[in-house]
Each structure stands twice: as structure tokens, then as C-alpha cells.
Amino acid sequence: MQQPVLVIGAGQAGLAAGFYLRKAGASFVIVDAGRRIGDSWRARYDSLTLFTPRQFSTLPGLEFIGNRELYPDRDEFAEYLETYAARFSLPVRLGHLVARLVQLDDGAFEATFQNGETIKADDVIVATGGFQVPIIPELVRRFGGEVLQLTTATYRNPHHLPDGPVLIIGDGASGRDIAIECRKLQSVILAAGGPRKLFPERLLGKSIWWWLNLAGVLRAPADSWIGRRLKSADAFPDRGNGNTSLAKRGVRLASRLVDASGDEARFADGSSANVRTVIWAVGYRDDSSWLQVPGGTDQNGTFLHREGVSPVKGLYFVGRPWQRNRASALIMGAGPDAEQIVAQLLGRRQEAAAR
Template structure:
């Protein structure tokens, strides 16, 4: 068959892959289950902003307009992705969800939710690493009178009924949501592992400028610097330190250890009556649709190194720590996609270079 690349996902990772495929003159199609490009961002909570300022939040070939030092919001960035796809006139099919991906006689076969199929010589999976919000087992210990939301189902404080709110998880999203909830409700933030926050600016410049120019963000995942960054899991402060949150009236509490009815039990032996719980404890992948020998680990996670799968012809873009810390940020999508597309084109010249597992 004619060489043809299927890109699954039309978020920043898939669009960055499209940019580099188009530059290489490759034939490709991007598919996405959403009705609009950027909907993965529109589905997040209303006040979400990107980690990085606009100067570090653009994809290759098209700037993100606005103050370079400030952070783009959710809807602004979703609109940027839509403009990006239109600007480069990428071939995109929306409302098109892949429910099974298999491989027969060296050709990938993607079965769609409408029963039709797309055949491709190579596949780039760009569905990202934040697909399904986690809900821990302790959630089942709360009674039916407690409203339970996740970072995917929470939108704004208007959703919250009157009564105390418990946010479980003190990552960036958990802290953002706690600050919002505290404007109208008694709020508790249940913490987890120790986290480090870094300042937004240093010596008159964005700290991201320093991290970028120093090469820290490009340090390989397996390097000493990469390991240190993974362990610290740091993110910008932006008035989200514990002291700043406590100043908003938020109770900073230890880990949630159990629950019964409307009572939340904390690791320090205290408890609190709760009306709403918002789970902000991370995400998991849902890769059950991938049915490719050698592509998946025993625990269901994808196998890849630098975006290159051990299954020939299969690639990934948008995985956290795919190559470095920047891989989980918009600023890493372009370089990672460039690396993957170059590897894809190189593999076309050496079709037996990798084992199928």
C-alpha cells in the first residue's frame, strides 16, 4: 500500500506531528473523537491556565498572540489550537474515535466507532498522558450524600452545594481548585507527597526562560538532572504555596486515610464532615483499544523510548517524560514530534530495523 501515516489525537501533540509530517511531504490524516480541535482543553475546569507563559506555549510555525510574559487561559489556548490546524490546513477528521488498533500483514488497521476502518503504514498515537482522572478506592467509603467530582468533571464553584469541600491532591490542579472553592465554601486541601514550587520569575525573567536557556528542560529522563526533576515534580508557585492558600482560609491537611458516610478521616487522626470531595490525585491511561503485539507492557502501559515503540511503525507524541521534562509541556510537543517524524522516515528506509516483539 501507499505510505500513509495515521495520527490519533488532534491536541497539541497530534498537531505538532502534523506540522512535521507536512514539512516532510508525508501523506497523513489526523483523527480525533471531539467535535472541535481544542476540545480536550475546553473540557477542563474554567479557570485553568497553562503552566508556561505565552512565549513558551506555542507550537512550531505559529506564534501565540498576547503578552509573552503572561499565561494563556484554557479557552484561549483551545482557540489557538483550532487556528493552528486551520492555518496549516491539516487533513483532520473530527468526531472520529478509534476503538481498536491492530496490525495485519504489516499494515495498521484502525477500527472507528462507526464501524469503518482506516488502514495506515505507520501510526502516531498522540492521545496524551492525561486521559482519565483517577478516583481512588477510598471514594467508595463516602456515602451517597457526598458529591464526588474529579479534575475532569469539576468546572467552577457554582457546581458545589453548600457545605465543606475536601480537595484530595495538592498538585497544581488541586491547589487551583482549592483556591476557587474557598471563595464560597469551607475548604480542606488534603496533601500527599512533598512537592516543590519554584518562583515565577528570577532576575527579571520568567523562570521558564532560565530553565530553557540552561538546557534543564531538555535533560534526558534517565539523566541525573532528569531524575531529580521527576522526584521533585516541581511546578510554578503563582500564589499557590501552602502559606498563600492558608491565607485564603484553606485548611492544609495531611493525607486522606479513610471515610465513612460524610466523614473524612485524615492521617493525623482528625476528621471532618464533608459535603463535596474533588479528586485531584492524577490520571491514568486507557490503552485498551491498542491491540498491537509488543506495544504494551504487562501492566497496560505503553512501551516507548523517545516516542519510538518496539512495535515497528508505531510512534508516540505527548507522553510525559517521553524524552525530557518539556515533553509534558506544550513547548516540548514540537521538538518531540520532530524527533518522532525523523525516526519514522528513517525507519521507512530500514523497515526491519526494529523487532516486532
């Protein structure tokens, strides 16, 4: 008798996988560490809005209520996820943090949760997302104790910061958004790693995402010419946070941070600045320490897969950045990627049952 599919993570990727498993009539359970569905979004900084407008921020089978052209905030999307799970009666077990996943001698998997419970499964879909542990470079040790240091995971809003200059390291979408809101109360320096490419938010009256989706750019395979160009550029929409806009708002744009001492930050162009707060916004890394399955990760702890299929039989992924294409890291890509993975998983089960 086959055991239920175990889906780890009840974010957009895990719920999308649940939708297709439910649609196929498969037995499954979704586990999540949070107390509520959507807590991973509620834990982000207060002013966070999604990368894409509502029309491109939906999961299969349920529209996002509201203006299709505007960007939902973190709480709206968290509520959408809760509504989604309830609408399709998805079996989610909250408060279940996976501490360890191993593969047994018979090929099945056993997950041990932080509360000591265990569950066995013949197939596992890892849907833990690509934003797990903030990257904190070694330079963090160079600043003195008088400097408050935060990450995009621990920063909430500018009202919680002490008086004094704020240095934000990393000029991605989050770094730029945080720089703009902090500038309302403090002087702000934004340190970039190199030239940043932004594309227009709208073109001929329509969202740039509409055009990219229409042209098929977002569905281009990761190893295609277009995919490689997109990955290299790592561009995102200019929503009023381009370099010119930042400068007009009084944000000082600095070159790459190369050293620090006490409260002094030193940059690649030879300039320096004294700061009171540092916010690290240089990206995230995976926490794969719980995945104790040989062949599931490489020697650096990176999840191993090809388009979401692990070399380990019965192990799958959904929601990995560039899992299949640029859309894979966006809400709009969760559904298509989940549909493909669930089809492969169930297809393999049917083949095994027919033997």
C-alpha cells in the first residue's frame, strides 16, 4: 500500500502542489513550521509588496481579488494563501518543522519533526522556497558593537531604527525599497555590487510582466540563450526606485562595500562614511541541513535536481529559483512547475503499480 505524498512547505509552491495532488485524487499531507498559513510572508518587513501585480500573483484555480494592475502587500498575499488552502480543503499540518528527512532501506522516506513526531512517505515534494536564510558576509565582523546590524529578515520598519545614518548593502528590489522608506527619517547610503539593470514598470499602458509573459520570455528554459541572458542580468521593474529616483529622494548611492572599522564603512571607490545602522540585503541561501538523504544535496548543501526532479528516486522540488525558467521564482510559476512535478510523481507511481 502506497503512503501519502509528503509536501514540505505550505507557501505558494506547496499549496500549488497540493492543488494538483487533490485534483488527481492522490493521498497527501502538507506540513509547515508556521502557526498560520502565510506566516513566512507575515514575517517579512512591514512595507513589503509582491514583485508582480495581482494578475500575475495567483495560484491555479483562484483569482486574487482586487485591482489586477496593483501590487498586493505581504499581508494580503498571506491571507490569499490561507483562503486558497481552505477553498480546496488542502490537508495542512501547521507547527510541524522538519528537523530531519532520511531515506530508509526500503526506499521510503521518514521525516522527523522538531516536536518529535515522525511521518513516512514514499514520495516527498520539497517546497520550502528560495528565501530561507539571509546571506551575511564576513564583513559583518568588521563593524563595531555600536552599529546596529540587521538583515531583510530582521528589519521591520524605519521607526524601529536608532537615530543616525543607515547603510543598506545590496541594491536589489528589497534593498531599494528599504532605502526609500528609511530616507523619510534618516540619511541613507545604498551600496551596490555593480551596475544594476532595471526594466520599465509599464509599456504602452500595460505591465511589463504582461509583455514578458506574452512574448514567452518568462517561460524560456534556464539553459536557453534567453534564459541565460535573463539570469545574468537579474533585472526587475523600476517602480520608482531607479538610481535617478533614489538620488532625487536624497539616497546616496555608493560603490561596493569593501571594509569597515567601528562605525566607518569603506567603499571600493575609496570613499567612506560613518553609519549607525547597517541592513544587509545581499540575498538568501538555502538551509538544507535537515535533508539527510545521500544524493539530495551536493557537498556545499545545495539541493540537487533537474527541473525539480532529484537524482534520488521519490524526491522532488517545487519553487526553486530557475527550476525551469524565470517564472519559477515568481508566484506565477508555482502552478505550472507544480503541475509538471505532480504529473511526473504520479506517473512514476502508476508505472510502479503496473509492474
